[in-house]
Amino acid sequence: MSEIKAGSIEKGSFLLLKNAPHYVIEREFYTPGKGTAIVRLKIKNLLTGQTLSETIPTSQSVDTCEVEEKSVQFMYADDHSYHFMDNVNYEQYEVPIEGFEEKRHYLKEGDSYSIVEWNNKVININLPPKMVFNVVEAEEAVRGNTVQGVTKNAVTETGLQIKVPIFIKVGEKVLVNTETGEYVERINK
Amino acid sequence: MDVTTARKRARLLDLVRQFFIEEGYLETDVPALSPDRIPEPNIVPFETTWVRGWDSPRTYWLLPSPERHLKHLLAEGYPNLFFLGKVYRNNESFSPHHHPEFTMLEWYQREAHDTDLLATLERLLERIDTEFPLPPTLRPPFEFIDLPRAFQVWAGFDWTQTPVVESMARAARQSGPVGKCSSWEDLWDWLFVDRIEPRLPKDRPVILQGWPARHSGQAACDPERPQTARRWELYAGGLELVNACRETAEPPEGPESYRQACRKLGNISGAALGFDRLLMVLLEKPTIQEVIFFPLMGTLNNHE
Numbered sequence: 001m002s003e004i005k006a007g008s009i010e011k012g013s014f015l016l017l018k019n020a021p022h023y024v025i026e027r028e029f030y031t032p033g034k035g036t037a038i039v040r041l042k043i044k045n046l047l048t049g050q051t052l053s054e055t056i057p058t059s060q061s062v063d064t065c066e067v068e069e070k071s072v073q074f075m076y077a078d079d080h081s082y083h084f085m086d087n088v089n090y091e092q093y094e095v096p097i098e099g100f101e102e103k104r105h106y107l108k109e110g111d112s113y114s115i116v117e118w119n120n121k122v123i124n125i126n127l128p129p130k131m132v133f134n135v136v137e138a139e140e141a142v143r144g145n146t147v148q149g150v151t152k153n154a155v156t157e158t159g160l161q162i163k164v165p166i167f168i169k170v171g172e173k174v175l176v177n178t179e180t181g182e183y184v185e186r187i188n189k
Numbered sequence: 190m191d192v193t194t195a196r197k198r199a200r201l202l203d204l205v206r207q208f209f210i211e212e213g214y215l216e217t218d219v220p221a222l223s224p225d226r227i228p229e230p231n232i233v234p235f236e237t238t239w240v241r242g243w244d245s246p247r248t249y250w251l252l253p254s255p256e257r258h259l260k261h262l263l264a265e266g267y268p269n270l271f272f273l274g275k276v277y278r279n280n281e282s283f284s285p286h287h288h289p290e291f292t293m294l295e296w297y298q299r300e301a302h303d304t305d306l307l308a309t310l311e312r313l314l315e316r317i318d319t320e321f322p323l324p325p326t327l328r329p330p331f332e333f334i335d336l337p338r339a340f341q342v343w344a345g346f347d348w349t350q351t352p353v354v355e356s357m358a359r360a361a362r363q364s365g366p367v368g369k370c371s372s373w374e375d376l377w378d379w380l381f382v383d384r385i386e387p388r389l390p391k392d393r394p395v396i397l398q399g400w401p402a403r404h405s406g407q408a409a410c411d412p413e414r415p416q417t418a419r420r421w422e423l424y425a426g427g428l429e430l431v432n433a434c435r436e437t438a439e440p441p442e443g444p445e446s447y448r449q450a451c452r453k454l455g456n457i458s459g460a461a462l463g464f465d466r467l468l469m470v471l472l473e474k475p476t477i478q479e480v481i482f483f484p485l486m487g488t489l490n491n492h493e
Contacts, residue, residue: 007282029282030386033422033432034406035378036231037282040387055368055383057375058282 002066006039007058014046014065014116014123017054021046021065021118029058046123049099068117069126074107082107082125084115095122105160106131106178127178132187133157134173141166151183190482198468198480201321202273205294205464208316209271212309214296217270219258221277222249225444227257229406233280235289251277254461255295256407257447260436263297263457264450271296273464285476286428288484292464297436301458303419306433307331307396310423310460321471326426327394334389336381336399337417344384348377348401349416374404386427395424406441407451408434419458425470433460 009015013024026042037058044051056062072084072093082100084093093115097104106127107113116124133156141152151163154174162176164183173187190198206216224247226234235251252258255272262270272295281287298305311329318328340348346360354373361367361380368383370376389395398421402410405418420434435458440451468480478484 029284029287030382031231031282031287032378032381032386032429033400034229034231034404035381036375037280038378038382039282040382053387055379057368057370057379060369 002064003061004064005058006056006060006062007037009039009041009056009062014067014118015043016063016065017043020048021067021123023124025051046099046118065118067123069114070117071112071114073112074109076109077104077107084113087112093122095125100125103127105156105158108133108158129178130175130184131178132173132175133160133162135164135168135170138164138168138170190479194472194474194480195482197321197472201317201468201471202292202464204317204320205313206273208313209296212312213269215268215270217259217262217267217272218274219252219255219272221251221275223252224249226250227253229253230442232278235277235279253278255293256459256461257443259295259297259459260447260454261450263299264453269296269298285478286466286469288465288477288481290485291477291481294462294464294467295459297457297459300456301435302456303421303433303435303458306458306460307421310431310433310462317471324426324470324473325392327430327470329394331394331396331423332390333396333398336385336397336401337414338399339385339388339397340380343388344380348380349414374401377401377404389424389427391427397422397424405434407437409437428466428470429463430466430470431460431462434458 009024009027011024011027015022015024022043022045024041024043028040029037030040031037039056039058041054041056042051043054071087073087075083075085077083077097081094081096084095086093095115103125114126115122116126135154136157137155139152139154150166152166154162154164154168156162160176162181162183164174168174168186175184175187176182177184210216222237232253234253237249237251239247239249241247254276259270259272274292275290276293277290279289281289298309314323314327314329317323337347337349340346344361345364348357351357351360354370354376357373357376358367364384368379370379399414399417400420402416402418405420408418408420411417411419418434422429423431436451436454438452438454440448465477465480469477472480474480
């Protein structure tokens with residue numbers, strides 16, 4: 001276990017707080033008025049999945065988590081687990097779905113992801129920031145609706161439900177921001 | 190910075206300068222290098238060395254604020270004045286809202302209270318609005334929030350009644366966990382960031398008043414509420430944009446020449462405005478790095 005000053009915590013850091021690993025979702029600095037710098041974090045407890053906020057003076061020390069990140073390929077999911085294969089040594093990993101339910105619709109067979117282990121337990125599945133999906137279902141565009149920015153519902157081959165612009169049709173590919181679940185652009189290929 | 194932003198930056202600098210000149214202010218300047226450290230407990234200045242081959246080298250500091258120099262000018266009898274230029278702060282957080290070198294507007298009004306500065310700010314915004322339509326986060330009317338009252342509502346206690354760090358920590362613990370802070374001032378800041386700031390309206394401009402007198406630098410005490418200072422800050426969209434106060438004649442620290450200058454100031458109020466942040470808010474840019482030329486890069490990728 002090592003320590004860092006709270007001022008050097010970054011988005012994506014892993015911290016050990018109250019004996020539990022936490023992932024830093026957001027980090028903001030404040031120097032109120034004539035005061036000292038303070039960092040406010042939005043963090044996720046990787047054991048419980050709970051998101052909370054933490055305020056720490058930047059000069060205070062915080063424990064970091066010794067985590068191991070592995071590059072893996074997604075194979076399949078059964079009722080309880082996701083199954084991955086290590087891209088380097090072909091070892092297989094079974095990761096319980098519980099706690100990672102929201103990742104389900106971003107996992108594509110054969111695609112590469114990284115998993116984060118702490119104390120031999122998988123505590124996070126990292127997605128690429130943006131991913132391409134096929135649109136397999138999309139609502140019909142409403143005729144005559146030409147207002148800019150109008151969206152409709154669509155579903156990808158992985159079951160992800162997204163809002164897309166009305167010109168997107170079934171069979172087209174779209175780029176999706178995996179952090180927000182929002183449509184980014186149409187992929188013309 | 191793209192050329193469109195650069196043009197807007199140049200235009201806003203011009204407009205702000207013109208506004209103060211037309212209001213009768215004298216534009217002044219201060220050196221970047223100072224032979225003394227500026228007395229601000231939470232500001233770390235950049236240190237540099239004047240190398241003189243014929244003599245021993247001398248340490249200089251880059252100015253973190255023009256305040257001391259401008260007060261010396263005022264003590265010499267200068268009229269209302271302003272400064273619009275670069276200042277430098279070391280050990281500042283590297284964030285989308287901070288940059289170690291930034292442009293500051295600072296102005297001083299004679300025979301003025303802190304509330305007069307607010308009227309000047311309103312006129313400045315009105316002028317800016319003619320060329321840069323003010324976004325809702327900066328468009329008056331301001332919402333006024335009194336800090337002692339805000340702490341009572343959101344942190345559950347009155348800090349004017351908790352004069353030592355232990356009593357404040359005890360009172361604050363009733364509304365949730367409290368950070369480890371050794372001084373009263375640090376704990377007050379911590380509580381402000383943890384309990385107050387997240388609850389401030391982000392969709393309109395907010396004036397925060399009633400700052401702790403003991404933690405307000407060169408601000409004068411409010412005679413009606415001695416625990417608080419005659420000081421206000423403007424927050425726009427959650428971003429601290431202006432810090433203004435009635436200046437004290439008895440500064441808590443500084444060399445004797447500076448203290449003497451302060452005693453000669455009379456009834457003076459001054460305000461500092463982060464020019465780059467103002468441009469950020471006006472152009473609705475998410476990072477300060479997008480509105481300055483050649484920003485220093487660190488771990489900025491984390492904010493993309």
